[in-house]
Amino acid sequence: MDLSLQVNNVTVRYGGFTALDNIRLEVQQHTTLGLVGESGSGKSTLARVIAGLIIPDQGQLLLDAEPLTGKRTREQRKKIQMIFQNPDASLNPKHSIRQILAEALLFHKIVGRAEVEKRSRQLLERVSLEGKALDKYPHEFSGGQRQRIAIARALSVEPSLLIADEPTSALDVSVQLSVLELLGTLKSELNLTMLFISHDLGVIHAVSDKVAVMRQGKLVEVSPKDRFFSRPEAAYSRELLSAVPQMPTMKTSGGLHEPRT
Numbered sequence: 001m002d003l004s005l006q007v008n009n010v011t012v013r014y015g016g017f018t019a020l021d022n023i024r025l026e027v028q029q030h031t032t033l034g035l036v037g038e039s040g041s042g043k044s045t046l047a048r049v050i051a052g053l054i055i056p057d058q059g060q061l062l063l064d065a066e067p068l069t070g071k072r073t074r075e076q077r078k079k080i081q082m083i084f085q086n087p088d089a090s091l092n093p094k095h096s097i098r099q100i101l102a103e104a105l106l107f108h109k110i111v112g113r114a115e116v117e118k119r120s121r122q123l124l125e126r127v128s129l130e131g132k133a134l135d136k137y138p139h140e141f142s143g144g145q146r147q148r149i150a151i152a153r154a155l156s157v158e159p160s161l162l163i164a165d166e167p168t169s170a171l172d173v174s175v176q177l178s179v180l181e182l183l184g185t186l187k188s189e190l191n192l193t194m195l196f197i198s199h200d201l202g203v204i205h206a207v208s209d210k211v212a213v214m215r216q217g218k219l220v221e222v223s224p225k226d227r228f229f230s231r232p233e234a235a236y237s238r239e240l241l242s243a244v245p246q247m248p249t250m251k252t253s254g255g256l257h258e259p260r261t
């Protein structure tokens with residue numbers, strides 16, 4: 001399988017504090033890497049480095065074998081899209097959904113003006129929203145619907161890598177599941193490559209092919225999902241797993257509901 005993303009020896013310091021310490025990580029194309037770790041372990045910092053929002057103090061990134069150095073080009077920015085815990089981070093409240101999607105499609109030259117409407121409707125359909133949503137504004141939707149719109153916006157530019165940083169943790173539990181199911185469907189329909197960040201091991205189990213564990217700025221384990229949940233390598237991974245009482249030591253790859261039963 002080809003590599004999508006390579007993170008080579010990345011270090012980030014905030015003043016004297018090392019938030020990322022020599023991180024080496026790979027994401028294979030068309031797979032989801034689940035990134036887990038306690039609050040403050042550096043997950044969001046790593047996501048922001050990969051998205052180009054933070055320049056690392058040391059190390060390199062490669063996307064589809066191409067180095068990402070210095071200021072990113074428009075094409076490089078298009079290739080990595082991010083969805084956040086709060087969907088409002090990527091939705092301009094003053095713009096209608098039509099404007100939000102059109103801006104992304106036209107800026108990155110995905111389609112010409114004549115096709116914007118048709119493509120926008122297709123995108124909304126993909127995230128199970130009706131075409132009449134186009135003329136509404138973000139505040140007219142629920143949190144779960146706004147996250148669906150943020151997903152549609154991120155996918156509109158056909159990224160090579162989608163980073164999802166706790167995309168369901170601000171949502172009601174019932175809505176969380178439907179957004180996770182949507183991401184699962186999109187992953188298989190569109191062959192997405194994802195870096196999925198969560199502190200919720202149930203969510204990580206539901207979405208990941210491989211699991212990476214961070215602690216205090218260091219990567220302590222990267223394992224295939226089934227191995228991580230049945231035979232974790234690092235003592236810290238065992239600690240994380242044992243801290244979730246409802247988490248069975250899973251033997252199967254399971255479905256979305258399994259970790260919560």
Ligand SMILES: Nc1ncnc2c1ncn2[C@@H]1O[C@H](COP(=O)(O)OP(=O)(O)OP(=O)(O)O)[C@@H](O)[C@H]1O
Binds near residue numbers: 019038
């Ligand atoms: N701009 C900043 N300046 C100084 N320290 C920062 C800054 N951003 C993050 N940190 C610190 O870096 C560490 C890693 O933060 P980060 O947000 O990456 O962790 P995280 O694993 O994503 O945590 P959470 O799950 O709470 O979001 C934390 O100790 C945090 O306080």
